Amino acid sequence: MSYVIEEILESLREARIRKGYSQRELSARTGIPQSHISKIESGSVDVRVSSLIVIARVLDTELFLIPKKLVPALTSIVRSHSDTEYDNRQISPAYTLDEHLDD
Amino acid sequence: MSYVIEEILESLREARIRKGYSQRELSARTGIPQSHISKIESGSVDVRVSSLIVIARVLDTELFLIPKKLVPALTSIVRSHSDTEYDNRQISPAYTLDEHLDD
DNA sequence: TAAAATTATATATAAAAACATATCATTTTT
């Protein structure tokens, strides 16, 4: 299985989880059998593009074809908007009402 | 045929032309029969994702799955780097050796 | 730890892609 398809399938699964859908629910929303969705996610079938698109749409995602030279820029954007990775830098309030609180 | 697949197929064809490949040459480079490439480009088959990826790779493009909310940002980037649309704004040289030339 | 829900696997069948190959129609080049 190619790296690209692995990436796409992983993104799909992540998107499904993020929406809180089970395979059954995704099945109901797409009309694609749960058993087949399982195979698709596991990469055990060479899915047709129409199936991919139907699933993508239900998961609020979209399939794109982009020039390779733009890949770094895009991954950067996607990464920065990712919900799985979050900003945990410490910020200091400009002032506090409760000056004795520890960090 | 869905809008998304139409877009992708159009991008593929454009990318092929941009590389100066005929369907025959793309066929030779991908191992996919020319007759089938013709069908794919015309949207008369529901192409499998592996075929799409093989073709995309040869054409220096890549398939991506992105959150819908990022679509505007991405289309903007892709558009600004597009080769089909080019910058034809008039620029003025800082100086000329030939001062009597008309605009 | 039971029960329930979810995911993976199995089987049989139908539908469609993908293939090899050939050829026709159209466009481009010489």
Added chain:
DNA sequence: AAAAATGATATGTTTTTATATATAATTTTA
């Protein structure tokens, strides 16, 4: 205008997806 290249179409065959359905295995929840 003739030759060459390109793209579309046709046919028969093979391979594989996709479907329906059931059930087993695993994970989550009560």
